[in-house]
Amino acid sequence: MLLKNGRIVDPANGIDRVGSVLLRDGVVAGIDVEDSSATEVDCTGNIVSPGFIDLHAHLRVPGFEHKETLATGSASAAAGGFTTVLCMPNTRPPLDNAQTVKELIARIDAESCVRILPIATISAERQGLASIDYDAVIAAGAVAFSDDGDSTIDSGVMAEALRATTRLGAPVMVHCEDRGLVGGAMHEGAVSAELGVKGLPAAAEEIILGRDLMLAEMTGGWLYGLHVSTARGVELVREYKARGVNVTAEAMPHHLIMTAEWVAGRRHFVNCNEPDGEPTEAPDALAKVNPPLRTAADARALLEGLLDGTIDVIATDHAPHAMSEKVGIPIEAAAFGMSGFEVALPSILALVRAGHFDIPQLVRWMTSKPAEIFDLPGGRLSPGSPADVVVWNPEQRWQVTPDALKTLSPNTPLLGMTLQGRVVRTFVAGNEVHAA
Ligand SMILES: [Zn+2]
Ligand SMILES: [Zn+2]
DSSP: OEEEEEEEEEGGGTEEEEEEEEEETTEEEEESOOOTTSOEEEOTTSEEEEOEEEEEEOOOTTTOTTTOOHHHHHHHHHHTTEEEEEEOOOSSSOSOSHHHHHHHHHHHHHHOSSEEEEOBOSBGGGOSSSBOOHHHHHHTTOOOEEOTTSOOOOHHHHHHHHHHHHHHOOOEEEOOOOGGGOOOSEESSHHHHHHTOOEEOHHHHHHHHHHHHHHHHHHTOOEEEOSOOSHHHHHHHHHHHHTTOOEEEEEOHHHHHOOGGGGGTOOOOSSSOOOOOOOOOSSOGGGOOSSOOOOHHHHHHHHHHHHTTSSOEEOOOBOOOOGGGTSSSOTTTSOOOBOOHHHHHHHHHHHHHTTSSOHHHHHHHHTHHHHHHHTOSOSSOOTTSBOOEEEEEEEEEEEOOGGGOOSSOOOOTTTTOEEEEEEEEEEETTEEEEEO
8 A cells, every 4th residue: 555645744753754555464664665566655745643542541342342343443433543542440340350351352353443552550440549569451452541531539548559650651641530529410610500400620630630649659650641621630640740740641622622611511611723613502511521621720721741841742531422411401411521532633723723833743743652652563654663654734624423433422512513633544554444
């Protein structure tokens, strides 16, 4: 396969120019190498980059296949340009032992069209109270630990997990939310007061993030802060990085461009110049996510954190839920989370169009940086690298409708809106796994 005439963006190799990429035998054979026997694909007007790597997604298997299956989840990832995805263990049963991890990997091998790497839990049954056999789950194929969806209550368990990171080379990925401050459905502030909906205070996230950063410093372990969403959270990560603590942090597209206003049905973007969406009925549970959409000042601080390196990567927190779990019920009863794979690229491109950063930076945060962090073979177009490649059009407009999405659960507050930027083709190991 010869991908011709596209703009090749490969930040790991400092490449940003028009040319051709040759894929052969499952690997990148070279750039601007001719091969008369190759099938040619014209990529004029499109960007050709390494496949995106998502370090944070929920694929719902095993146990919640009414929300997403490995077939629909991997098709959705491929449609969003993701060729490698790390999946969270808040499944039924949770991935807290080697056998469950092995069984999931066998299903992934049989059912997924992209590479999926499982994350094991931090605590037994994800209850936050007792540790698991960290060495055994890594030997079984897990690449990290997380009780995502909840915080790990017991600080001693967190400390033990952090000590394991040092010998296993796998991080502890933390969802930060103080259990004494939960019960809200949106960010606590002016909009929650206006709607009369109980809020989740920023402090609920910052208290646990602060604790976990201190535990990382105490143990010398590797902490990965999931979905940092507040300005103070960004400051905390910045402070502990400056202290030499081994901390990695991620931001989500929705926290960078949306605020709590969306829960009130006012679909106004921040940090970019995209036109507002049509108002929705308030409260809009499609905008209910955890951590919640916060304020414009928080979104600004997140963007600054991304630009100064405090935030290392952008990940999706793809969180499919059946529509019956999101709409037609009180917001308090609705599930937290947004379907994220297929709207991630256009969401981040809005920040490029607003001039905050350029396309090579976007590609770096979604390819080579996550690959570096997890020592993955992809994320670059070097000769011999896996032929995991995405071809995408930064200009193409498309409407977000359930039919336009491959995910089983189109629960995104962007439904109905027209976005700019779309994946055209996705290759994993040289095989085309998505074509628009
Ligand atoms: Zn979470
Ligand atoms: Zn998550």
